[in-house]
Amino acid sequence: MNLLTLRSVTKRYTATDPPAVDGVSFECAQGEIVALIGGSGSGKTTLLRVIAGLEIPDTGEVVLNGTTLNSPTRFVPPEKRDCGLVFQDYALFPNKTVSQNISFGKGSTDDPARIGELMEMADISGLEQRYPHEISGGQQQRVALVRALATRPSLLLLDEPLSHLDPELRDSVRTELLKLFRETDTTALFVSHDIEDAMVMADRMVVLRKGTAEQVGTQLEIYDRPANPHVARLFGKTNFIPLGLLPDAPHSFADETGDGQVVPVRPHQWQLVENSNDGSTAFTGKVVSTTNRGAHQEVLLQTENLTLTIHLPGNTTVKPGETLTVSCDLTV
Amino acid sequence: MAASLVNNAQHRLRRLAREFRFRLNGWTVAAVLLGLFLFLPMAEVLWHITSPAENWEHLRDTVLGRYLKGSAILVVGTAGLSLLLGVSTAWLVACCEFPGRRFFEWALILPLAIPTYIAAFAYFDLLDRLTPLLIWVRTNISPEAMTWLSDMMVYPVTTVVLAAVLYPYVYLVARAAFSRQGSRFAEAAQTLGHGPQSVFWYVALPLARPAIISGLALVIMETLNDYGAVKHFGVPTFTTGIFRTWVSMGDLPGALRLAACLMVLILFLLLLEKWLRFGAKFHKTSPSDRPFQRYPLGQAKAGLALLCCLVPLVIGFALPLSRLAYWASLTAGKVLDATFLKLTLNSIGVATATGLATVMIALFLAFTARYFGSQAAGATNRLAILGYAVPGAVIAMGVLLVAGQVTQATGWILTGSLAVLVLCYVIRFLAVAWQPIDAGMERNCAQLNQASKTLGATPARSLFHVNVPLLRNALVAGGLFVFVDTMKELPLTLILRPAEFETLSTKTYDLVFQSQIPESSVPALCIILVSLLPVIWLNRQMRAPEQ
Numbered sequence: 117m118n119l120l121t122l123r124s125v126t127k128r129y130t131a132t133d134p135p136a137v138d139g140v141s142f143e144c145a146q147g148e149i150v151a152l153i154g155g156s157g158s159g160k161t162t163l164l165r166v167i168a169g170l171e172i173p174d175t176g177e178v179v180l181n182g183t184t185l186n187s188p189t190r191f192v193p194p195e196k197r198d199c200g201l202v203f204q205d206y207a208l209f210p211n212k213t214v215s216q217n218i219s220f221g222k223g224s225t226d227d228p229a230r231i232g233e234l235m236e237m238a239d240i241s242g243l244e245q246r247y248p249h250e251i252s253g254g255q256q257q258r259v260a261l262v263r264a265l266a267t268r269p270s271l272l273l274l275d276e277p278l279s280h281l282d283p284e285l286r287d288s289v290r291t292e293l294l295k296l297f298r299e300t301d302t303t304a305l306f307v308s309h310d311i312e313d314a315m316v317m318a319d320r321m322v323v324l325r326k327g328t329a330e331q332v333g334t335q336l337e338i339y340d341r342p343a344n345p346h347v348a349r350l351f352g353k354t355n356f357i358p359l360g361l362l363p364d365a366p367h368s369f370a371d372e373t374g375d376g377q378v379v380p381v382r383p384h385q386w387q388l389v390e391n392s393n394d395g396s397t398a399f400t401g402k403v404v405s406t407t408n409r410g411a412h413q414e415v416l417l418q419t420e421n422l423t424l425t426i427h428l429p430g431n432t433t434v435k436p437g438e439t440l441t442v443s444c445d446l447t448v
Numbered sequence: 449m450a451a452s453l454v455n456n457a458q459h460r461l462r463r464l465a466r467e468f469r470f471r472l473n474g475w476t477v478a479a480v481l482l483g484l485f486l487f488l489p490m491a492e493v494l495w496h497i498t499s500p501a502e503n504w505e506h507l508r509d510t511v512l513g514r515y516l517k518g519s520a521i522l523v524v525g526t527a528g529l530s531l532l533l534g535v536s537t538a539w540l541v542a543c544c545e546f547p548g549r550r551f552f553e554w555a556l557i558l559p560l561a562i563p564t565y566i567a568a569f570a571y572f573d574l575l576d577r578l579t580p581l582l583i584w585v586r587t588n589i590s591p592e593a594m595t596w597l598s599d600m601m602v603y604p605v606t607t608v609v610l611a612a613v614l615y616p617y618v619y620l621v622a623r624a625a626f627s628r629q630g631s632r633f634a635e636a637a638q639t640l641g642h643g644p645q646s647v648f649w650y651v652a653l654p655l656a657r658p659a660i661i662s663g664l665a666l667v668i669m670e671t672l673n674d675y676g677a678v679k680h681f682g683v684p685t686f687t688t689g690i691f692r693t694w695v696s697m698g699d700l701p702g703a704l705r706l707a708a709c710l711m712v713l714i715l716f717l718l719l720l721e722k723w724l725r726f727g728a729k730f731h732k733t734s735p736s737d738r739p740f741q742r743y744p745l746g747q748a749k750a751g752l753a754l755l756c757c758l759v760p761l762v763i764g765f766a767l768p769l770s771r772l773a774y775w776a777s778l779t780a781g782k783v784l785d786a787t788f789l790k791l792t793l794n795s796i797g798v799a800t801a802t803g804l805a806t807v808m809i810a811l812f813l814a815f816t817a818r819y820f821g822s823q824a825a826g827a828t829n830r831l832a833i834l835g836y837a838v839p840g841a842v843i844a845m846g847v848l849l850v851a852g853q854v855t856q857a858t859g860w861i862l863t864g865s866l867a868v869l870v871l872c873y874v875i876r877f878l879a880v881a882w883q884p885i886d887a888g889m890e891r892n893c894a895q896l897n898q899a900s901k902t903l904g905a906t907p908a909r910s911l912f913h914v915n916v917p918l919l920r921n922a923l924v925a926g927g928l929f930v931f932v933d934t935m936k937e938l939p940l941t942l943i944l945r946p947a948e949f950e951t952l953s954t955k956t957y958d959l960v961f962q963s964q965i966p967e968s969s970v971p972a973l974c975i976i977l978v979s980l981l982p983v984i985w986l987n988r989q990m991r992a993p994e995q
Contacts, residue, residue, distance in 0.1 A: 131459030132452060170898050172466055191470035196899035207899035211917040220913070222904025267904055 120144040120167070120271055121339045125176030127162055136162040137173070138327035144271070144320075149297055151314035152307045153350070154324035160307045161204075163324070164273050164386035167305070168201045169194030181270050195222070199271040200264030204279060206256045208248040214259050215244035226438075232261045237296055253280055254289070261293075265300060275338050276307035278313050289314045311350050323347050348380040353425050355381040357444075362397060365446055379446075383414065383427040386442045395417060399424065400441040403434050417442065421443075466821055476825050479816035482809065483828025486875050490711065492839055496849075497708035501701035502519045514990055515706070518603075518684040519713075523671050525607035526614060530667045532620025533611060533760045535660060539648060540757060542626035543634075545742040546750035550761060552757040554987045558646070559764030560616040561951070561979035563936040565676020566972045567613045569960050572770035574605050575681060595640025610674065612764035614667045620986070625656035631740045644743045658725045665721045665837075672714065673839040675939035676957055686710040687841050687939060694845075704849075707842045714837050767908075769976065775969035785972040791950040792974060795935050798866065798951065802873040803881075803931035807923055809874060810881040815911055818889050819897055836879035840872075840940030847872045847944065864946045872944050877933050881926030888922035889915060915993035925989070928982045935978050 121143050128135035137159040144150045144328045152160040166176055167187065169192060178186040178198065185192045200221075208217050218235070219225050235241045238258040243251055248259070257280070264272060277293065278286055294317055297304050308314055314321045315335050323331045331343040342348035342422065345356055348369075359368045359377035371378040389398050401419030412427040415434055425443055434440060508560040528555035540546070541553045562570075578601060586594040598882075629652060637651045675687045685707060694703035726900075745753055764860040813832060817825035835843055862868050893915050916923070938953045945954060952971040 128459075131456040168898075168902050170901070171468055172468075174462070189469075194898070195904045195906065197902075199902070201899070201902040203895060203899060205895075209899075209914055211914075220900070220903055220905065224903075263903065351950055446566045 117146070118143040119146045119148075119181060120305070121177070121179040122163075122167070123128070123177040123179075125163065125166055125178065127159075127166055127173045128169055129388050135159075135174075135327050137166065139176070140324070140327070141176075142322050142332045143327060144303065147301060147303055148319045149254055149294075149304045149306070149317060151318035151321040151322050151434075152305065152324060153309070153311060153314045155309055157326070158324040159327040160309075160324050161275055162327075164275055167271075168199060168273055170201075184350045189264065197205045198269055200263050200267055200269035201273040202257075202260050202275065202277060204275040205370055206248075206260040208256055208260055208263075210248055212247075213221070213244065214240065214246050215252065216250070217248070217259060218263045221263060221267035223268065224263075230268075231262070231266055234265055234300070237299060238262050239292075254285065257289075261296070265296075265302065268438070270303065272304045274300050274304060276308060277306055278308065278310065282401045286313075293317065323350065342369070342380060344369050345372050347382075351382075353383055355383070355422075355424050357381050357422065361399075362444070362446075364397075366408050381444045381446065383425045384412070385444045385446060385448055386424065386426040386428075387445060388428065388432070389441045389443045398441050398443045403436050403438045403440060406434055415440070459985060464823055471820050471822055473820070475816045476820050476822045479813050479822070479825040480828045483813060483825065483832040485764070486809075486878065487828070487831040487834065489843055489850050489872075489875060490834060491846075492849045493704065493707050493842055493846040494711045494715075496701075496704040497712060499701065500643075501699070501705050503699055503702045504705050507693065507699075507702050507706070511684070512706070512709070514684045515686050515689040516709075518678075519672060519710075521603050522606060522610070522678070522683060522685060523668050525603060526610045526671045527664055527668050529607055529611035530615040530618050531660070531664060533615040534620075535653070535656075535661065535876050537615075537757050537760060538619050538622035538626055540753045543644075543648075543652065543740055543742055544622050544745050544753060545994045546745045548755045548757070551743075552690050552761070555761055555765075556619055557616045557983055557987050558761065558980070559613040560620075560986075561976050561983050562613045562765065562768055563676075563938070563975060563979075564610055564613055564670065565680070565938055565953075566673045566682045566772075566956065566975065567609050567764070567768050568606070569675035569956070569965060569968055569972065570771050571605075571609050572680065572965050573928070574609070575601065577905075578605075593928050598662075606677060606683050608763070609681075610671055610677060611667075612760060614670050615760055615764065616659060617666040617670070618663040621659040622656055625659035626652055627740060629655055629740065634740060647972070660909070661721060661724045665717070669714070669718060669837050672710070673841075673842060673939070675839075675942070676960075680960070686713075687746055687839055690841050690845070691939075704845060710842055711838065718834075718837055769973075772969040772976070774971050775966035776973050779967045780970055784966050787950075788955075788970070791955050791971070792952060794949060795951040795953070795974075798873075799931045799934040800871065801866075802870050802877070802934040803927040805870060806874045806877055806881045806930045807885075807927040810878055810885050810926060811911075811916070811919075811923065814882055814886040814889055815915055818886070818908055819910065829886075832875075833879035833882050833960050835875040836877070840876055840937060841943060843872055843876050844940045844943040847875070863944075866946060866949070869941070869944045869946070869949075872940055873930075873934050873937065876937070876940060877930045878928070880929045880933055884922040884926050885919060888919045892918045925982075925985065928985065932979050932982050935975055 123135055123141050124138055124139040125137050125141070127137040140159070140163060141184065142150075152163060154160045162171060166173050166186070167180075172191055176186065177184060178318050180197065181282055183192070184190055185196070185197055209220065212220065218231060232241070235244075238261060240258050240262065241257070242256055243255060251259070257277070260440055270444065278289060281289055290313065296302070306313075306317070318335070320332065321338065322329050325346055331338055331347050339345060339351055342351075345354070348354045348356075356371055356378040357367065359379055362379045362381075367381040368377040368379045370376070399417070399419045399422070401422075401424070403416040404416040404418050404423070406416075407414045408430070409427075410430065412430055413432055413434070415426045416429055417424040417426055417440055424442070428434065462653065537552070537556050541549055541556065582594050582598055585597055633651050633655065634647050637647045642650065675691065678685045678688050679691070686709070688712070690703045690706050693699050693706060813825070813829050816822065817829050848863060849870060851868060855861055855863075896914050896918070897910055900914050905913070935951075936953060938957055941951055941954055941956065945951070950958075952975050955971045955973070956968045959965070959971070
């Protein structure tokens with residue numbers, strides 16, 4: 117059974133601007149970790165705040181654990197909702213110690229042993245008497261996390277949990293978070309603008325753009341069968357080849373102008389072809405530029421009417437002006 | 449255009465409907481009702497703009513024009529002079545370097561501690577000093593010219609006295625605005641070939657405009673509120689007119705219509721302020737990392753700057769204070785007795801009660817509107833704090849009206865009780881406490897309140913465990929300012945004080961109008977000394993962003 121269900125949730129802040137969230141529906145199962153992913157202004161944070169009860173949507177329904185939280189006739193205030201929220205900049209009470217922060221939530225003091233366990237797991241034991249300004253940013257985040265988990269919410273919401281971390285820390289924090297979610301059997305919904313976070317941490321993701329959900333699915337589904345050029349580009353550079361040139365392609369979608377179908381081909385799916393007469397899927401063109409990217413070379417190839425981005429092995433030597441023939445293998 | 453207006457209205461209506469459906473609770477209902485209740489006296493006065501008054505036509509044809517003219521001349525003169533004094537000294541202190549600058553930086557605020565009526569009493573003989581001039585005019589020009597001149601002379605005299613103690617409102621905000629601008633814009637202008645003068649006119653001044661206008665608005669409100677000074681110098685203004693019509697002529701309906709006219713004028717001024725401050729959003733400057741590189745002044749210019757700062761300080765503070773101190777030294781023995789102790793305690797007691805009540809009400813109103821995101825409570829908050837712009841005499845009339853209606857309906861007699869007096873002060877000074885609390889809440893508590901909600905805390909728990917501890921400074925400051933404002937207040941106290949109830953301010957006033965001006969200096973000095981406390985505090989606060 118679904119833990120969380122959203123049905124066509126719409127929220128607009130002003131009369132004139134387009135809605136921040138526009139008819140979004142998705143579900144989230146018990147124990148699942150779901151990422152809401154999108155750029156700035158995609159409505160991902162608004163959606164999180166609607167679920168937390170901090171914003172009232174204009175229309176739509178939110179159901180958690182069988183309880184309707186939002187509907188046209190119902191609004192459950194945030195303090196009565198069975199979900200916790202970890203704020204992007206943590207929102208720790210500066211006038212309270214770590215332990216006072218953690219025990220602030222409703223029902224958090226019912227089971228002192230659990231708080232000890234959570235603090236142990238989050239590696240913040242021993243900081244109980246410190247004030248938020250006396251501990252590091254990473255520790256603050258874990259305090260915020262434990263504070264939210266201490267109320268035993270059915271659903272944990274996280275707003276950009278990794279945005280404040282530098283790249284080296286990111287990887288280890290992702291792993292730690294995942295471990296903590298699994299150990300506490302937490303269902304989590306987190307917002308991120310970073311596709312890598314979503315790829316590593318989430319079981320499923322919801323891709324948002326301009327307030328609408330463009331695609332909902334597992335990473336593989338979305339990576340392999342993106343719903344449109346925007347979703348395809350989320351995972352990095354993508355070539356859009358007209359379907360007519362690759363008639364056997366397993367997946368295609370309408371291009372941005374809506375004029376025709378295109379096939380997404382990723383740069384690494386190209387390879388050099390020695391014999392240019394080898395089948396109909398070969399493309400021949402002139403090298404415009406090459407950029408060394410360490411493990412691979414990024415080559416811009418200008419064919420008759422397409423500019424292709426191609427990744428070739430790092431040891432290949434190609435020079436601008438050379439003529440190359442490439443074909444694509446959509447199975448890799 | 450029309451379509452977007454309709455669209456907007458629909459959107460607002462939908463939001464309000466949503467609020468009524470989902471966010472109506474005990475807190476918001478109580479806050480809305482309390483806000484409306486505090487606004488009621490002002491609404492009652494406004495309502496009387498059309499109510500019948502027997503002598504209204506007579507009043508309108510004879511005195512309304514005079515009061516309007518008197519108030520207008522006084523407002524324009526005082527505002528203009530305060531602008532000149534406040535902005536020039538602020539620019540010198542914030543952006544130029546000259547001997548004594550650091551002293552003037554704080555000293556220029558001191559006149560704020562002197563209420564307008566006390567300044568007027570300290571200069572009580574200013575007009576008399578001009579008598580030789582009048583005599584000269586009568587003998588050498590004509591008696592008519594003398595009459596005209598003596599009528600007109602009250603304006604510059606009153607204007608100078610009022611501006612000398614009110615200019616710090618402009619000085620404070622302008623100085624803060626100038627030093628907040630930092631060096632970036634000035635440096636950009638300098639690299640583009642602009643000297644100090646054009647930096648001032650084209651960069652610093654336009655950037656500081658919204659702040660300066662807000663300070664100027666306070667000067668105007670205080671000018672309109674003044675009763676003691678204009679009465680003393682004999683300027684025909686709305687406040688003196690209301691008192692005269694009501695007390696001397698016994699014409700309550702007429703006085704009410706006058707008060708209503710004044711309310712309309714004030715609402716117009718408030719709208720004007722809002723309109724003039726339009727664009728304030730775009731003028732927010734981010735705190736620059738480097739402070740302003742002050743322009744060093746040459747010897748001649750430094751001397752001039754010194755003089756510029758010295759004149760308002762002497763006229764607005766040093767001279768009146770030393771005069772009062774001198775008189776006090778002569779009369780203290782006579783004035784200081786058990787009665788004086790009693791009225792000092794009266795002042796302190798009423799001011800303390802008002803400070804506490806105002807802070808609690810302001811905290812409740814601001815918290816409820818912000819915590820529940822309530823549009824309705826937000827709107828009634830704005831109505832309730834309007835009292836800061838309304839002269840005390842007008843509020844007092846409104847409260848008397850409401851009290852009269854209560855008496856009619858229930859038989860309870862409320863007028864003449866301390867509770868009504870305190871309620872009146874609360875209405876008059878609510879904004880003084882509400883503003884810092886509301887701003888502090890927006891700055892420090894907005895997100896923490898959301899965190900508190902998602903952690904399942906009740907509103908009361910959020911209020912007392914999160915907001916109150918974090919707003920301690922704002923609460924103390926708000927209470928302190930209200931305390932002092934109450935100590936200084938005169939017109940409202942004169943109207944609503946219970947029989948036989950004297951405070952420091954009414955005692956000062958009574959003594960002056962019993963021609964015991966030297967004796968009045970003792971209570972006046974007490975008021976000034978107490979008023980210095982928040983002035984010092986304010987100065988430290990306003991300087992903080994510079995460090």
